[in-house]
Amino acid sequence: MILAFIEHKNGILNKTSLEAITAAQTLAKDLGLRASAVIPCDEDRGLAREIAQYDLEKVIVARNPKLNVYTPDAWADAWTEVIKKENPQYVVMAHTYQVRDFAPKVAARFEREVLADVIRYRKENGHLVFTRRIFLGKLDADVVLQGDAPHFVTFQSGAFRADKAEKGNADEEIIDVEVGEVRMTPEEPFQEAKASVDLTKSEIIVAVGRGIKSQENIALAQQLADVLGGDLAASRPICDAEWLPIDRQIGSSGQTVAPKLYIALGISGAIQHVVGMKNSQTIVAINKDPEAPIFDIADYGIVGDLFEAVPVMIEEIKKVKGN
Amino acid sequence: MKIVVLMKQVANKDAVLRIRSDGKWIEEADVAMQTNESDGYALEEALRLKEAKGEGEVVVCSLGGASAKAVIKDALARGADRAIHILVEESYKLSPYQTAKIIAEAIKDEQADLIFTGLQSDDVGYGQTGVILAELLGIPHATIVIEVDRSSLNGTLRVKRELESGWYQWFKYRLPALFTIQSGISQIRYATLQGIMKAKSKPVKEIQATIPEFPSAQKIEKIYLPLKTKQTQLLGNGDAKRGAIELVEKLRTEVRVL
Ligand SMILES: Cc1cc2nc3c(=O)[nH]c(=O)nc-3n(C[C@H](O)[C@H](O)[C@H](O)COP(=O)(O)OP(=O)(O)OC[C@H]3O[C@@H](n4cnc5c(N)ncnc54)[C@H](O)[C@@H]3O)c2cc1C
Numbered sequence: 001m002i003l004a005f006i007e008h009k010n011g012i013l014n015k016t017s018l019e020a021i022t023a024a025q026t027l028a029k030d031l032g033l034r035a036s037a038v039i040p041c042d043e044d045r046g047l048a049r050e051i052a053q054y055d056l057e058k059v060i061v062a063r064n065p066k067l068n069v070y071t072p073d074a075w076a077d078a079w080t081e082v083i084k085k086e087n088p089q090y091v092v093m094a095h096t097y098q099v100r101d102f103a104p105k106v107a108a109r110f111e112r113e114v115l116a117d118v119i120r121y122r123k124e125n126g127h128l129v130f131t132r133r134i135f136l137g138k139l140d141a142d143v144v145l146q147g148d149a150p151h152f153v154t155f156q157s158g159a160f161r162a163d164k165a166e167k168g169n170a171d172e173e174i175i176d177v178e179v180g181e182v183r184m185t186p187e188e189p190f191q192e193a194k195a196s197v198d199l200t201k202s203e204i205i206v207a208v209g210r211g212i213k214s215q216e217n218i219a220l221a222q223q224l225a226d227v228l229g230g231d232l233a234a235s236r237p238i239c240d241a242e243w244l245p246i247d248r249q250i251g252s253s254g255q256t257v258a259p260k261l262y263i264a265l266g267i268s269g270a271i272q273h274v275v276g277m278k279n280s281q282t283i284v285a286i287n288k289d290p291e292a293p294i295f296d297i298a299d300y301g302i303v304g305d306l307f308e309a310v311p312v313m314i315e316e317i318k319k320v321k322g323n
Numbered sequence: 324m325k326i327v328v329l330m331k332q333v334a335n336k337d338a339v340l341r342i343r344s345d346g347k348w349i350e351e352a353d354v355a356m357q358t359n360e361s362d363g364y365a366l367e368e369a370l371r372l373k374e375a376k377g378e379g380e381v382v383v384c385s386l387g388g389a390s391a392k393a394v395i396k397d398a399l400a401r402g403a404d405r406a407i408h409i410l411v412e413e414s415y416k417l418s419p420y421q422t423a424k425i426i427a428e429a430i431k432d433e434q435a436d437l438i439f440t441g442l443q444s445d446d447v448g449y450g451q452t453g454v455i456l457a458e459l460l461g462i463p464h465a466t467i468v469i470e471v472d473r474s475s476l477n478g479t480l481r482v483k484r485e486l487e488s489g490w491y492q493w494f495k496y497r498l499p500a501l502f503t504i505q506s507g508i509s510q511i512r513y514a515t516l517q518g519i520m521k522a523k524s525k526p527v528k529e530i531q532a533t534i535p536e537f538p539s540a541q542k543i544e545k546i547y548l549p550l551k552t553k554q555t556q557l558l559g560n561g562d563a564k565r566g567a568i569e570l571v572e573k574l575r576t577e578v579r580v581l
Binding site: 071072103108111114117133139140141143145151184186190192203204236249253254255291293295297301303305308309321 | 540
């Protein structure tokens with residue numbers, strides 16, 4: 001059996017869990033096993049029925065009043081009991097912030113660790129070889145699992161497609177799990193400040209990264225955005241340094257955008273940035289490091305100094321627009 | 324109050340990485356090394372918490388080879404009180420569970436009130452050593468901590484976790500607890516000349532680690548340059564200015580945004 005984790009907030013599905021279902025179904029096929037899904041919750045608000053429409057052996061509702069809001073202690077207890085009962089070969093999850101928080105804890109209880117943030121896998125001589133990114137995306141590593149089940153694997157967002165999850169008709173099973181002491185008290189989740197700019201509607205985005213070097217240089221990128229009639233955005237370190245406000249941040253912690261044109265200036269292309277902009281129609285990268293991961297997803301690239309390229313671009317665009 | 328901060332030495336962000344001839348790791352000898360970015364923030368947060376409380380001890384713990392001394396020296400110069408160096412050469416061979424197990428053994432007698440770590444390392448990026456360590460030590464944890472409510476410290480501590488897409492959440496923890504710290508939580512201080520001088524007399528305990536058996540370790544078989552998924556048109560052939568002219572032409576004729 002392969003167990004897929006269903007993440008939700010008050011019964012509302014986190015869509016990446018559908019990617020986990022696809023991953024579990026794909027692995028199950030390759031290994032001659034069946035996939036099931038697990039929903040930790042206090043009461044299943046119709047979510048089990050939603051998930052039961054996929055081709056799974058069963059949907060396990062791991063239920064306890066203490067699972068009303070997420071805490072790592074409660075989630076770990078629920079998972080521990082389900083794993084002991086079901087003896088899965090693999091536990092498969094999407095590599096979300098919540099999963100990062102509790103999955104290694106569950107694994108450690110079984111004297112295991114997590115094979116985390118996997119981007120793909122293949123079967124080789126009957127064994128599974130998983131690939132994950134290392135060195136901030138600069139290199140790939142092929143990794144194998146050793147030892148006995150259960151194995152814990154998390155997949156990077158986009159490694160499997162949600163719309164490839166196969167439909168079917170699964171049974172529902174409720175397990176009333178024990179949850180012990182919960183040593184942390186959560187408050188309500190909140191958004192820091194209502195975003196004053198909505199970059200999701202921008203057609204053209206000029207984004208700056210650490211390569212911009214200083215706050216003064218942001219003006220150069222602003223000029224480029226202005227001549228293009230676009231908006232300015234940034235990678236995380238720029239917003240951390242408060243060179244631009246946080247509502248300009250693109251990526252897993254910030255906004256997700258898909259403009260017609262995304263120009264990345266001095267951005268390396270870390271996965272947490274890329275998930276926020278990879279669906280842009282056209283991606284341009286200007287970076288002096290030819291190995292920067294941003295070039296993996298760029299349609300057009302300039303390997304070189306952005307301080308040489310951008311002023312020329314501004315002049316050239318002005319010429320074109322002047323005609 | 325005692326805070327243990329875990330800090331790791333990793334390859335410099337901008338270093339050019341060469342793959343070793345056996346394909347299993349990089350040539351470490353020719354790579355400039357630095358303190359893992361988020362670990363630096365973990366130390367800063369520990370120092371600020373100690374300063375806010377007006378008492379306490381910050382103990383830096385680094386697992387790594389002899390070169391990791393640079394990380395320790397720097398942390399002591401910034402204000403850590405003492406250090407534990409767990410000596411393991413070729414520590415990249417350790418899986419996260421093994422690393423956590425060795426560290427648990429080395430620090431358990433410290434009885435720390437708090438353990439801070441970076442949220443992931445910029446080399447192997449397992450992102451779980453802290454969480455496994457908390458479980459091995461039997462203490463609660465939180466990951467991706469982006470703010471610490473220093474004024475709340477009183478046998479308990481409030482911390483702000485980052486959720487996805489611009490959401491946050493505060494949690495209150497009873498101590499002892501372990502937190503993995505996100506980069507950017509605060510501005511990192513520089514070491515002062517006085518700090519550098521003082522660091523020389525601060526105690527560093529060296530521990531020779533025994534590597535625990537761990538049959539379930541994940542094993543790196545091969546590393547390589549990522550396969551390209553997209554055909555990128557590289558413009559200018561190394562000349563950024565010419566690239567810019569070509570790019571604007573493409574924006575006009577192919578992308579059609581001008
Ligand atoms: C849990 C988590 C959440 C995160 N969330 C986000 C998020 O939402 N958004 C986000 O962006 N990041 C996020 N990050 C951080 C992410 O991992 C990277 O650290 C970050 O995106 C790097 O930003 P950067 O590309 O600007 O900087 P760097 O990685 O430092 O890259 C700078 C680039 O500029 C290039 N450069 C330097 N000088 C020049 C020059 N003169 N001309 C041209 N190029 C130059 C360099 O070659 C380099 O590639 C998150 C990380 C974690 C762990």
